[in-house]
Amino acid sequence: MRSENQSIGQSVSDADRSFIELARRAQIIDAAVETLAEEGYAKASLARIAQRAGISKGVISYHFAGKEELLERLVEQVYERMGAFMEPRMVAQPDPGERLRAYVESLAAYMREHRVQLAALGQVFHNMRNSEGKLRYGVATSEGLYAFLESIFREGQESGAFRRFDVRVMAVSVQAGIDAMFEYWDVHPEHDLEGHARELAELFAQAVRA
Amino acid sequence: MRSENQSIGQSVSDADRSFIELARRAQIIDAAVETLAEEGYAKASLARIAQRAGISKGVISYHFAGKEELLERLVEQVYERMGAFMEPRMVAQPDPGERLRAYVESLAAYMREHRVQLAALGQVFHNMRNSEGKLRYGVATSEGLYAFLESIFREGQESGAFRRFDVRVMAVSVQAGIDAMFEYWDVHPEHDLEGHARELAELFAQAVRA
Amino acid sequence: MRSENQSIGQSVSDADRSFIELARRAQIIDAAVETLAEEGYAKASLARIAQRAGISKGVISYHFAGKEELLERLVEQVYERMGAFMEPRMVAQPDPGERLRAYVESLAAYMREHRVQLAALGQVFHNMRNSEGKLRYGVATSEGLYAFLESIFREGQESGAFRRFDVRVMAVSVQAGIDAMFEYWDVHPEHDLEGHARELAELFAQAVRA
Amino acid sequence: MRSENQSIGQSVSDADRSFIELARRAQIIDAAVETLAEEGYAKASLARIAQRAGISKGVISYHFAGKEELLERLVEQVYERMGAFMEPRMVAQPDPGERLRAYVESLAAYMREHRVQLAALGQVFHNMRNSEGKLRYGVATSEGLYAFLESIFREGQESGAFRRFDVRVMAVSVQAGIDAMFEYWDVHPEHDLEGHARELAELFAQAVRA
DNA sequence: AATGAATGAGGGTTCATTCAT
């Protein structure tokens, strides 16, 4: 059993897993994503996840070492996919201003197609805690995003295109604006997500302009 | 029992409550605030709240119809106090630009002194759900804040001081920037909260400028 | 709730407990004793213990911090009662040989009246393990008994009444002979327990004689 | 499947098994022995045994009708090997006193070389229960040992070398002394096992002497 | 006005066993 092997310290990469096992794990993660997005973290018990997946509760324990591992794999998966979507869109933009705009609008495009994944991600980020009671995914998780945004801002500042401002505050605010855009659209599905993204990009274009 | 009366439809205003009852309710709410802020929503059980308040678990059930009512009163209380703090600081600013800046910086000042209350509020907002599984406090709760910010923006746009932009997007983004400022400071206590607030105010001053 | 108080570090002595609580704890311990004695350690789940006590499963969790505490209190209680029975019978015997005989025969007398308690104790001793997998009550627990027996042997050796022998081996063997007497009688209820005790006492009287 | 045949009443002797099957069964039993000795009865799940054997969990079910049969074969195997070791050492001693001494010291010699097997045996003896909750291996299992010891005692009594005593009590006590010697040494590996055995043999030599 | 006591549902996890491949 995969999850038992792990308990003796040998981590198992996806490459070592059989097709059928990968499929089951994916199915379970999908069910977890839906449950988290639609019922919230507190209600996302293994029983409910299993029910949604149409399987027995024990199957989850068979494929994952525990709930903790399931959620961590879920986060990894969502992150990877989002990164794979974003990266080519970023490198194509040489100008810092364009890169910032592309960042905002690409994320909106991703949201449009992956609403439940991102909603689930938010639940895990805001709620999952380690055994000491600290948030498992805290601000430290966003550090990568902040660093990326800050690199854009510094480049713009050095070229003189951007005014002088605190890059950390700007990064935190940009990311907050994007997250809020998602949450607002998540609650108001009729909301014009792409329009919001364009306005948001323009907002920050003005905010950073020299 | 007070909370029972309420459950049969006769709402009880604070004016009808004895001093001692009000004190107990306040004590319980304070304990709930601390527990939510320090241990998170999932760990904030009635038992833990009672333990922190130094009272028996049953006392909470006596003074509140249930956990749901306790959390709702908690939200009300925090909101009221924040409003009482903010209002005079807003009316003193006739200029829209100044009012926006005052809004951001006054909230930062409030955060500085009421960190745990706001952290608890965030926990309830992000987690509390009604019996149908929907978030009890969703974006609808922020509608008042959005409306207030939008009124500032419209006034600035009509006077020509602000450029044309989508006031709803701007309002959502301002509020998101403020919330993110709190969360970042909450996790990084050494972070310069007031400096962040000034940068944030300047950011949006630039963003709305005509 | 008592067991919750304990979780914040304030140990609660029996003197602080209400009569009714003490009665419930005693009732639960009694049910645990019976379950352990009759069904064995592996089958002595909280559910079965509760069933035997005629109460809900949660009541045990209410009165004890967990299964671990229940079993530790059980061991304490059985030990205390046995000690209270034994002590006056020991101090009344000034001669080492008589003290050894009194030890064996008093324990047999105690077994006669407290079969299930001792059977339960044996289950816990042989099976209860701490979180690291080590036996919770190992040989260390018997150290007190060994020391007591050794003091008898040394006194007899110094007076010349006993021959020279390894007092630790003798102590371990005496205790083993007594434990085996209990187990044999536990399985063969028709076995002559008091006769066995007399024979056993004579056996060791011969074994230690100078 | 082999183990299924058995379940419909056709017992399968080792002679009917292929070499490879016998090897597998031995490998599984060895893994079970180690697991029982090191982790205790409660933790000796099929999963853990399989893990230690480096095989899949299902293999055990294939080669044994169930956990029950595995443990029974384990007991048989350990017993057989111990008997094969002991028998020649017993027949070589014509004198009852010497035979008793040889019994004690030979068992100590066997313990020295087969610690884990005997520890595993103890776990099974003290814990394994049948479906009715009774100990699978109780005192009845020791009946053979008792009978053997009693035959020595009677021979000594008839020749006048031993005094009159209850042979059953003496047999139970000798066996208990030996078992306790093992357990004490198992917990205190630095303990002088052979010295203990000599002392124990002398103890009972004194105890039976006319 | 407050308490301690009790409940029953649901939480995550472990387990022996079964079964198709």
Place this chain on the structure above:
DNA sequence: TATGAATGAACCCTCATTCAT
């Protein structure tokens, strides 16, 4: 022969709520 996959029951524990006192 052997495996991985799946099951369902039982495990201990936590929880919000109810109730008699």
